[in-house]
Amino acid sequence: MRRAVVFLLLLSAGCTAPEPPRRPAPPVSSVTPSAPVxxxxxxxxxxxxxxxxxxxxxxxxxxxxxxxxxxxxxxxHLTNEFGTRPLTIGSAGLGAHRAVTFGGRPSVTIPVGGSAVSDEVPFVVPADADVAVTLYLPAATGPSTRHPVASRRNWVAAGEQVFATRLTGARAERSWYFLSGLDVRGGAGAVVAFGASITDGLGSPFGGDRRWPDLLSDRLRASGREIGVLNTGLSGNRLTADEHGERAPARFARDVLRRAGVRWVIISDDALNDLGAADPPPAGRLIAGLRELITRAHAAGVRVICSTLTPYEGAGYWTSGGEAGRAAVNTFLRSPGSGCDAVLDQDEALRDPARPARFLRRYDSGDHLHPSAAGLQAIADAVDLRWFAP
Incomplete structure (x- = not known):
């Protein structure tokens, strides 16, 4: 069972890492102790x-x-990737009262198309915890850079209230704005779940952190593996066209290869949206796009777990031609020549054996495209944890 930790006040308590055990003095005085790693x-x-x-x-x-x-x-990690004017962050905080700085300063201006990484903020960050990130935007931002489907409540309020325990006059938002990542010191590497709405968790319980990458994180943690799970799913995204964000190859470096500590990527469901397009590309073009992602990941030293495309007969954009394309892509992904280091067979995990083009009923959210809560769990359970070797 998941145990969410509400992580708003812990950061302000000034928690620090425990001191490492002292080593015995070296027997020879001329030996210089190695620096701590x-x-x-x-x-x-x-x-x-x-x-x-x-x-x-x-x-x-x-x-x-x-x-x-x-x-x-x-x-x-803050971003102005899609802004049309420089973005000024007047101040930023973690938790209730922990200030965040950028090059030693409380504020930072991010150029159009740019990003910023904060200075190191020292405190112990728990796993499986909610972290409050508060940003003050003192000047007009112009169009925002955001992740639309946060699947939880965030808050916006007038004026500078970064270190207020409770925001005055706040209203709810359901997106993340200008925020693209949180890193910690430690861990044994990260796996990135890269895809579209199935990865993004569209339809998962609101506020529950029950997307399939969240559920995979639960399994990894229970097994004793300290592996970060990063969800860069983007609902509506495609492999071969810019739709609901940049096409998958255009965002692959930003959303996978440049992520801190990345060692594995699970390439999931972008191509399904291509098959549902009004003028879907041929399967050969989708396969070429997937080959490109696999090659680029390997060139960066990242192992690739390929996901087969899930059943979707009955969905609004299903066609017999799209189904033929799905079958061709899945045949490629399962083949020895795909280049995949492993295959997460989402198709096999979710399909109805009697009607393989459809979800098994208990795995269908009702729209015949997105898995139910049980279906998301089935995807997470289909991941072989042995793929994440030290």
Whole structure:
């Protein structure tokens, strides 16, 4: 059973990492002790972003993210990837009262198309915890950069309220704005779940952190593996066209290869949206696009877990031609020549044996395209944890 930790006040308590046990003095005085090894940065939470017309001016955003692994320090990733003017962050905080700085300063201006990484913030970050990230936007932002489907409540309020325990006059938001990642010191690497709405958790219980990557994180943690799970699913995204954000190959470096500590990627469901397009590309083009992602991941030293495409007969955009394309893509992904290091067979995990083009009824959310809560669990359970070897 998941045990969510509400992580708003813990950060302000000034928690620090326990001191390591003392080593005995070296027997020879001329031996110089080695310097302590600083744990690497590993992503504990991430979000893929796209452009949005919403703008802010003299507003405070309080946004909640859920960690997958813990560590002894943290840093934030902020983004103005799709902005049309420089974005100024007047101040930022973690938890209730922990200030975040950028190059030693409380504020930072991010250029159009740019990003910013905060300084290291020292405190112990628990795994499986809710972390409040608060940003003050003192000037007009212009169009926002956001992740639309946060599947939880965030908050926006007028004026500067970064260190307020409770925001005055706040209203709810259901997206993450200008925030793309949280890293921690520690962990044994990260796996990125890269896909579209099935990965993004569209239809999963609101506020429950029950997307299939969340459920995979539960399994990894229960097995004793300290592996960050980063969800860069983007609902509506495609492999071969810019729709609901940049096409998968255009965002692959930003959302996978540049993530802190990435060692594995699970390439999931973008191609399903291509098959449902008004003029779907041929299967050969989808296969070529997947080959490109696999090749780029391997060139960066990242192992690739390929996911077969799930059944979707009965969905609004299903066609017999799309079904033939799905079958061809899945045949490629299961083949020895695909280049995949492993295959997460979402198709096999969710299909109805009597009607393989459809979900098994208990795995269908009702729209015949997105899995139910039980279906999301079935995807997570189909992951072989032995793939995540040290």
């Amino acid at each position: 600083t744990p690497q940065w590993t992503g504990t939470w991430a979000a893929a972003v796209q452009g949005d017309g919403r703008a802010f001016d003299d507003h405070t955003l309080r946004q909640i993210v859920h960690t997958s692994i813990g560590g002894h320090a943290a840093r934030l």
